[in-house]
Amino acid sequence: MSPTAGPISLNNAQMMAVHHLDGPCLVLAGAGSGKTRVIVHKVARLLQHGLGPKQIAALTFTNKAAKEMRERAKALVGARTAADLAISTFHSLGVRMLRSDGTCVGLKANFSILDSDDVLGIMKEAGGTSDNALARRWQWTISLWKNQGLNADAAQAAARDDDERIAATVMRRFEERLQAFQAVDFDDLIALPLMLLQRDAQARQRWQQQFHHVLVDEVQDTNAVQYELLKMLVGERALFTAVGDDDQSIYGWRGATIDNLKRLPQEFPQLKVIALEQNYRSTGHILNAANAVIAKNPKIFEKKLWSELGDGEPVRVLECDGEEHEAERMVARVQSLRAQGAAIKFSDFAILYRANHLARVFEQKLRGAQIPYKVSGGQSYFDRAEIKDLCAWLRLLVNSDDDPAFLRAVTTPKRGIGHQTLAALGEFASRWKVSLFEALFAPSLASALKGKAIDGLQEFGRELNALEQRARRTSGHEDARALLLEWLRDIGYERHLHDGQDSEKLAAARWSNVLDFVDWIARRCGGELSQEGGKFESERQTVLQVAQTISVIISLAERDDDQDVVTLSTLHAAKGLEWPHVMLVGINEGLLPFKSGSEAADEQITAERLEEERRLMYVGITRARQTLTVSTLRRRKKGRDTVIGVPSRFIAEMKLDEVKSREDPRERLKKLRDALAAKVVAPLR
DNA sequence: AGCTTTCAACTTTTT
């Protein structure tokens, strides 16, 4: 995924992958070996070969990867053609299939898609609990089941203990409720299209004809259901290109299985397997370390990365006296490297760790040193419950047919409309093929619902209409703010926050977020100096107009890629990315490989888990282009007192001492210390 | 027994 890496032309292996058009193809793309490049060039080759852009499907796991791929395709085949390519995530493809053929699996055309917060709420209802942690465990278990292709019955049979049996019961109730709401969760977006293709021969034929060639990115991350969907999609013809790297499979815990990769050669004997082993990203020392670590894992396919970029700097290992010390040394490293080369930017650095909570110390120290940073992965501002609540109302103002927004808004704050009423409304709406909002005012609704319930619903509808009218007329910063605040007061949102299960302090923090959000929206209604660039925003927009662009605004606000900041990220979230200078921190036994507190001290972690942890280390190492620093804690904070930190076994596995230049690391360390000393003399920042 | 206070631990995450 690196626009920087790669030669002008394709190397031999890449060429073979691109030109193998008439059969199934598996490309084992080592880290930094130009896998996106291969996919994009293969798309171009297929177009050349006479396929229409709409007949080529390229599937990814994340929207970001899909977007990146489309950008790369645009550069190669032109914007016009690239726009027609079926580049999407598995889930978006699922949505597309269900929107057109969902009726075949009992779904109305404008079914709702629930996000995981919505799902959690329904889990709590279905299981009759208000315990978040318990509901989340169910959600987790049920999602894993669904990803293995089990329905509630199969899950019931597969349940191994009481907890799982209860979860299976909850699953059944949950599925019934989704059916009544005409809603699907993320897992259904894969499972239902698969069911569609399995059951409906006509649909199967149609979709198999639609896509003449299917390319799949990161195939090692597919779960059982996604794999089956892929097989159904390509059919007997089996024209596909699967690209992936078994050594970078780090999502076993969420249902991905490398069994899929093992099965491919068995199920498609004519499969052409091509390994991409030339790495265009990292220098020799870094690759040696990566190869040495991954060599400890059993291999499905033999593969060894090499590079023409020269040996480069040796990998550095630092032993630190606790978390704070570690963070300070990483800060010092950023500063000293920047002091050496004027061309080195903050965005050339990444600090990678195993678990999110480890980011905190680094944030602290970076702030202290006035170094700008971003934490990737963590929860975004727009993912917070209170912001999502408000967004649901705004979305509903703009499009009253937005059913998920309707469900959220009508129940937040609570207005005496429970799941009974909503299930009945949902059934009614799906029978008449209308949205939930439309159904509110249908004359025949009385046949489906009790009078009292209808009154409540229609009252909600009237409030919403009134708000819509006012939002249509109101513009300008101050007026917009006044309108939004009045509306929040009317629906009693602040009280709702305090009535919830949150502590007073958290409720107050949420309310303050809400006020920020209101101001943020109001600013965009104009009549104020705009934040960006300080120019006067002459164009006054109504609240409704601003609400219409909310999703665009949000995606813009979230896109801050091009800032010059240090990246803090989990190892998982770093996959597919690269930086010139990478620091892997907290590389200790217990953290990487991870060992949960509930496991007995002498308990061995299973071989399978250890292998995945090792791949995680491998992913971390291979993110680095020029320098790699691995740090481990000699002492580790554990609550009040400090315990001995044991360096991760993966450090030894890098076999750094077998590298020829032995003196170098120490030499480097000395320079680093000198640089540090220089900083102390320098005036305080 | 029930409440309060203190203490320690804290996976990984996309759609």
Add this chain to the structure above:
DNA sequence: GTTGAAAGCT
């Protein structure tokens, strides 16, 4: 920084 559990106090 937050949350859950355990111990201690009333």
